[in-house]
Amino acid sequence: SGGIDDVPPTFSPLIKLNLPSPEEYRKRKVALISGITGQDGSYLTELLLEKGYEVHGIMRRASSFNTNRLHHLYADQHERPNKFKLHYGDLSDSTNLVYIIAQVQPTEVYNLGAQSHVKVSFEMAEYTGDVDGLGTLRLLDAIRTCGLDKHVRFYQASTSELYGKVVETPQSETTPFYPRSPYGVAKLYGYWITVNYREAYGMFACNGILFNHESPRRGRTFVTRKISRAAADISLGKQSCLYLGNLDAKRDWGHARDYVEGMWRMLQQDAPEDFVLATGETHPVREFVEKSFGILGTTIQWRGTGVDEEGIDTKTGKVIVKVDPVYFRPAEVELLLGNPAKAERLLGWRRKVDFNSLVKEMVEADLAASKSLVEDQN
Ligand code: NDP
Numbered sequence: 001s002g003g004i005d006d007v008p009p010t011f012s013p014l015i016k017l018n019l020p021s022p023e024e025y026r027k028r029k030v031a032l033i034s035g036i037t038g039q040d041g042s043y044l045t046e047l048l049l050e051k052g053y054e055v056h057g058i059m060r061r062a063s064s065f066n067t068n069r070l071h072h073l074y075a076d077q078h079e080r081p082n083k084f085k086l087h088y089g090d091l092s093d094s095t096n097l098v099y100i101i102a103q104v105q106p107t108e109v110y111n112l113g114a115q116s117h118v119k120v121s122f123e124m125a126e127y128t129g130d131v132d133g134l135g136t137l138r139l140l141d142a143i144r145t146c147g148l149d150k151h152v153r154f155y156q157a158s159t160s161e162l163y164g165k166v167v168e169t170p171q172s173e174t175t176p177f178y179p180r181s182p183y184g185v186a187k188l189y190g191y192w193i194t195v196n197y198r199e200a201y202g203m204f205a206c207n208g209i210l211f212n213h214e215s216p217r218r219g220r221t222f223v224t225r226k227i228s229r230a231a232a233d234i235s236l237g238k239q240s241c242l243y244l245g246n247l248d249a250k251r252d253w254g255h256a257r258d259y260v261e262g263m264w265r266m267l268q269q270d271a272p273e274d275f276v277l278a279t280g281e282t283h284p285v286r287e288f289v290e291k292s293f294g295i296l297g298t299t300i301q302w303r304g305t306g307v308d309e310e311g312i313d314t315k316t317g318k319v320i321v322k323v324d325p326v327y328f329r330p331a332e333v334e335l336l337l338g339n340p341a342k343a344e345r346l347l348g349w350r351r352k353v354d355f356n357s358l359v360k361e362m363v364e365a366d367l368a369a370s371k372s373l374v375e376d377q378n
């Protein structure tokens with residue numbers, strides 16, 4: 001006879017929705033996006049609305065507006081009902097997630113919500129583990145709780161930060177993981193719980209292992225946007241110097257619009273698999289700085305080394321870039337370079353925007369935004 005722990009598993013759904021068969025259910029096109037207010041959430045919403053989806057998003061309550069990236073898509077449901085709806089929620093609140101899943105009955109769930117800043121994760125390690133790691137589990141379990149595990153397709157926003165310390169390059173789906181931050185470690189849990197639910201419960205769950213992707217909608221504390229904004233402001237005389245951390249870190253930078261297309265493609269396959277999305281090129285932070293200022297007609301000459309390094313405007317002789325160790329990380333990811341061959345072969349995915357065009361788009365957008373602020377103030 002069994003011991004006291006010989007308890008039969010209770011895998012039947014807790015909430016009994018009146019559901020058609022998975023095939024019938026999936027004739028609708030209803031997406032639910034966590035992290036909809038973020039960079040990727042806004043581009044993915046645009047893409048899915050264009051494709052005729054009804055799109056639902058989970059947004060956090062904030063004391064100030066956090067929906068700026070979505071304004072152009074949102075319509076007051078009283079005046080112009082459209083196929084885009086927002087729900088208050090949080091990846092730390094299981095009941096809320098179950099409620100939203102039961103109410104929306106999505107056919108595709110994109111888990112983009114996260115405390116996504118690597119440096120901040122060292123200050124808020126437990127919170128990052130809760131939201132980025134356990135939050136993924138909560139969303140997967142909310143789907144199961146509603147009995148939708150065979151009906152819903154699930155995308156997990158995994159990341160090249162899983163690779164962390166360089167084991168091999170270029171990094172692909174088979175490269176071993178070695179995360180270097182609480183963020184990377186939390187995302188490692190998210191990655192494996194997604195694989196585990198696919199294997200244990202037959203869920204259609206995929207990891208997109210995405211390398212850095214940027215855009216004019218990138219949050220301003222990530223390095224690319226910090227640089228593009230500062231280059232614009234310095235050229236307009238609104239800022240004198242840009243302070244940065246590690247100038248030698250190398251990243252494989254693509255455009256967010258290209259990458260959300262890859263996310264969608266992963267969920268349209270016959271079988272769930274994990275895919276790397278990357279450009280296959282890597283560039284140091286220093287080059288992003290040089291290119292950004294170059295677009296605005298400024299050439300930088302570097303002088304000094306390490307924490308004393310600074311960038312001089314060759315025309316004026318002024319110091320416009322300085323290293324500030326406050327931006328160094330306790331452990332750094334020095335080099336990321338991805339191999340997108342599997343996604344290119346099986347998904348027919350290919351990035352459209354190259355490095356130079358990305359930098360140009362970001363700098364020009366920030367220049368226009370910064371100029372319009374000057375006009376407002378006048
Ligand atoms: P952003 O930081 O721009 O957006 C993150 C989103 O998550 C925001 O909508 C944010 O809400 C939301 N969020 C934060 N905490 C919670 C929470 N507790 N509950 C619910 N939602 C929350 O990130 P990106 O759009 O750049 O990235 C999207 C996803 O992809 C993230 O998971 C990120 O870790 C991952 N990723 C990103 C890459 C990149 O290069 N951009 C590369 C690889 C992976 P709010 O607006 O209120 O802060």
Ligand code: GDR
Pocket residue numbers: 116117118119158159160161210211212213221222223224226243244245246247249250251285327328329332333
């Ligand atoms: P990353 O992006 O950590 O790669 O994570 P970030 O832009 O923050 O840093 C890239 C590299 O630039 C160096 N760096 C600085 N970074 C910031 N933020 N600010 C600075 O002043 C600065 N100076 C130098 C960093 O040390 C680092 O090496 C992003 C996030 O979107 C994650 O959510 C995502 O998973 C990964 O990309 C892939």
